Amino acid sequence: MAAPSKKFHILPHVTVFLLLASLPVFQAKDFEKGSESEHVQEVKSPSEAAKHPPAKNTPQATRPESLESTQSGKSRDHIYGTLNLRERKKATKDFKHRETVMKKTLQDLLAIYKSSIEPLEIAYRFSDLNKDALLESEIMAKPLILLLGPWSAGKTSMINYLLEIEDAPEKLHTGAEPTTSDFFIIQHGPKYKTVKGMQLVADQKNSFASLEKLGLHFLERLKGIELPSEILELVTIVDTPGILENRKQQERGYPFNEVIQWFLQRSSVIYLVFDPTKMEVGTELENIFNQLKGYDAKIKILLNKADTITQQELMKVYGALFWNLAPIVKSVEPPRVYIGSFWSKAKIDHPMYRLFLEEETALLVDLNQVVENQVENKVAYIRTHAYLVRLHALTVDSFMRTYENHKSLIFNNDKLWQEIVNEPDKFGVFQEVMVNTEMSIHDTPRAETYLHFFRINTLNIFARLKSHCTFFSGCAIDKISAAITKELPQLLAYLKENVSQGHCTKDTC
Numbered sequence: 001m002a003a004p005s006k007k008f009h010i011l012p013h014v015t016v017f018l019l020l021a022s023l024p025v026f027q028a029k030d031f032e033k034g035s036e037s038e039h040v041q042e043v044k045s046p047s048e049a050a051k052h053p054p055a056k057n058t059p060q061a062t063r064p065e066s067l068e069s070t071q072s073g074k075s076r077d078h079i080y081g082t083l084n085l086r087e088r089k090k091a092t093k094d095f096k097h098r099e100t101v102m103k104k105t106l107q108d109l110l111a112i113y114k115s116s117i118e119p120l121e122i123a124y125r126f127s128d129l130n131k132d133a134l135l136e137s138e139i140m141a142k143p144l145i146l147l148l149g150p151w152s153a154g155k156t157s158m159i160n161y162l163l164e165i166e167d168a169p170e171k172l173h174t175g176a177e178p179t180t181s182d183f184f185i186i187q188h189g190p191k192y193k194t195v196k197g198m199q200l201v202a203d204q205k206n207s208f209a210s211l212e213k214l215g216l217h218f219l220e221r222l223k224g225i226e227l228p229s230e231i232l233e234l235v236t237i238v239d240t241p242g243i244l245e246n247r248k249q250q251e252r253g254y255p256f257n258e259v260i261q262w263f264l265q266r267s268s269v270i271y272l273v274f275d276p277t278k279m280e281v282g283t284e285l286e287n288i289f290n291q292l293k294g295y296d297a298k299i300k301i302l303l304n305k306a307d308t309i310t311q312q313e314l315m316k317v318y319g320a321l322f323w324n325l326a327p328i329v330k331s332v333e334p335p336r337v338y339i340g341s342f343w344s345k346a347k348i349d350h351p352m353y354r355l356f357l358e359e360e361t362a363l364l365v366d367l368n369q370v371v372e373n374q375v376e377n378k379v380a381y382i383r384t385h386a387y388l389v390r391l392h393a394l395t396v397d398s399f400m401r402t403y404e405n406h407k408s409l410i411f412n413n414d415k416l417w418q419e420i421v422n423e424p425d426k427f428g429v430f431q432e433v434m435v436n437t438e439m440s441i442h443d444t445p446r447a448e449t450y451l452h453f454f455r456i457n458t459l460n461i462f463a464r465l466k467s468h469c470t471f472f473s474g475c476a477i478d479k480i481s482a483a484i485t486k487e488l489p490q491l492l493a494y495l496k497e498n499v500s501q502g503h504c505t506k507d508t509c
């Protein structure tokens with residue numbers, strides 16, 4: 001086993017270690033005081049504390065709802081509090097204002113995309129270069145939350161818990177044995193409804209339309225569920241089949257890795273859920289870890305079902321997990337690990353209940369950040385996308401210019417074109433792009449990429465950039481440049497100013 005990377009900070013490990021180690025002390029203190037209210041008082045998150053100030057003279061009132069036991073287990077108050085679900089439902093002035101600003105920013109973003117980015121994307125067939133070309137519907141889509149991990153780690157139970165359908169007829173199927181062999185896309189809808197994969201992708205306005213490319217066998221394994229849940233008004237959740245050890249792709253009948261890549265790319269958060277009693281890193285799990293490379297920033301690890309082991313065992317598992325993760329995680333910060341029992345049946349009298357609740361609240365705070373920052377992230381994403389589209393358009397134009405400059409009336413021009421495509425560096429195709437633009441040397445296009453691109457696209461289907469100009473709207477290349485350097489940064493500034501200051505302007509109220 002490889003040694004953990006030096007990039008890993010020791011601090012988070014120490015923090016959790018101390019937190020775990022100090023638990024018995026907290027509990028002993030609480031019980032010494034013999035006051036349940038004092039114990040629970042400490043557990044309140046700041047938002048809950050603000051929402052539920054302890055009422056006087058009523059013995060029950062000092063107990064926050066977040067720790068109140070219901071028949072099936074813990075209450076949902078911390079979920080409502082952290083995600084501001086009540087404020088959203090009541091549509092308080094502040095929330096209405098934020099929603100209006102976000103909506104307006106998204107509409108402007110879509111308008112910039114349609115007028116300044118998409119035309120070059122289509123003209124130079126960017127989708128043939130980059131499999132993950134953007135869909136208009138993805139700009140408007142809600143943040144996607146992906147749950148991944150071995151079977152029986154409690155992924156589906158967590159979804160049922162978050163959506164408050166654990167005891168409802170529409171609950172998703174859970175069980176100790178491998179249960180889910182399907183991918184479920186769980187979205188908001190006015191009433192409970194299930195949709196087949198084929199139907200889900202058939203609607204081109206749907207952000208899942210591009211899943212169609214992954215084949216019929218996969219679509220048979222894809223299901224859509226619509227529910228009138230408040231959380232689904234904020235995010236869309238994807239439940240995945242457990243990772244069955246030693247199961248080959250051919251046996252599944254669809255390209256599992258490609259499917260996972262599709263979801264990884266589009267997710268705003270990836271929850272990697274583990275059962276701490278089954279932490280052996282098998283081949284398939286290793287494979288998933290390898291696929292996760294590059295998505296480090298979005299990954300959150302959940303050590304779920306922590307109620308099934310002792311504190312000491314939990315510390316061992318935590319250490320082993322970091323040891324295994326170190327070689328595959330590239331970012332400077334290690335991924336956040338949440339320890340808990342992410343379902344409603346967690347027992348209040350469990351020795352680690354307090355830690356579980358704090359961890360769950362921290363996870364929800366993080367989820368709330370994803371919701372709050374979604375528009376900002378989208379603007380940044382579209383700007384990067386525009387940068388790539390522009391680079392591609394300039395590169396194709398440079399190939400064409402090189403051909404025009406070298407072609408002759410006497411010699412075989414087909415042969416010349418093949419030579420340029422096979423050895424673009426010999427003709428200085430990429431250098432030309434770099435010299436004429438402010439592109440970074442690190443973004444230089446790769447010769448193999450364009451060899452493949454021109455295998456599927458012939459030269460005569462493209463026109464030079466200078467012909468993508470009109471008298472009234474100017475040149476497409478100038479418009480995309482303006483989007484990158486001016487319009488998108490301005491949109492970001494507008495968003496920051498209006499959302500952070502929280503006041504109404506003539507545009508938003």
Ligand SMILES: Nc1nc2c(ncn2[C@@H]2O[C@H](COP(=O)(O)OP(=O)(O)O)[C@@H](O)[C@H]2O)c(=O)[nH]1
Pocket residue numbers: 150151152153154155156157158173174175176178179180242304305306307308340341342343
């Ligand atoms: N003890 C305990 N059991 C859990 C917890 N979460 C889920 N389970 C159980 O673990 C089993 C697998 O859960 P499931 O949600 O189907 O896992 P999935 O395969 O990852 O979707 C089920 O029998 C659940 O009842 C938990 O936090 N603690």
Ligand SMILES: [Mg+2]
Pocket residue numbers: 152155156157173174179180239240241242
């Ligand atoms: Mg499941």
